[in-house]
Amino acid sequence: QVQLVESGGGLVQTGGSLRLSCAASGRTFSAYAMGWFRQAPGKERDFVASIKDSWRSATLYYADSVKGRFTISRDFAKDTVYLQMNSLKPEDTAVYFCAADSRLLPTTTPGQVDYWGQGTQVTVSS
Numbered sequence: 001q002v003q004l005v006e007s008g009g010g011l012v013q014t015g016g017s018l019r020l021s022c023a024a025s026g027r028t029f030s031a032y033a034m035g036w037f038r039q040a041p042g043k044e045r046d047f048v049a050s051i052k053d054s055w056r057s058a059t060l061y062y063a064d065s066v067k068g069r070f071t072i073s074r075d076f077a078k079d080t081v082y083l084q085m086n087s088l089k090p091e092d093t094a095v096y097f098c099a100a101d102s103r104l105l106p107t108t109t110p111g112q113v114d115y116w117g118q119g120t121q122v123t124v125s126s
Helices: none
Strands: 003-007 010-013 018-025 033-039 045-053 058-062 070-075 080-085 094-101 120-125
Touching: 003 094, 018 033, 018 094, 018 120, 033 070, 033 080, 045 070, 045 080, 045 094, 058 070
Parallel strands: 010 120
Antiparallel strands: 003 018, 018 080, 033 045, 033 094, 045 058, 070 080, 094 120
8 A cells, every 4th residue: 555654743932943744655656756745724735845856966946935845856765755844934834735647847736646645734823
């Protein structure tokens, strides 16, 4: 059974940092893109960041709203993807979902994603 399990969410003040983790199991995701979406109350689930590795380098994508503040990375040995979130703002408050698919782009819609985690809450207080 394929599972994506997120951890690392919580409550933080404006300007603070959090690191989210997503551990994959049930299959090998090395050939897959992995990434993060988020969904604020009453809003759609939006792309945040993704990473896909090739034998030469990794291809990274970020939503404009998080560029320069968030960093996505991946540990193949642990089949885990991370999202380091710095300079957090109240508008970053959302449930963050880990995602895996053959391709994850800023234009990818939630309906196009093959695998989802259960989500982890991130709350940024002002």
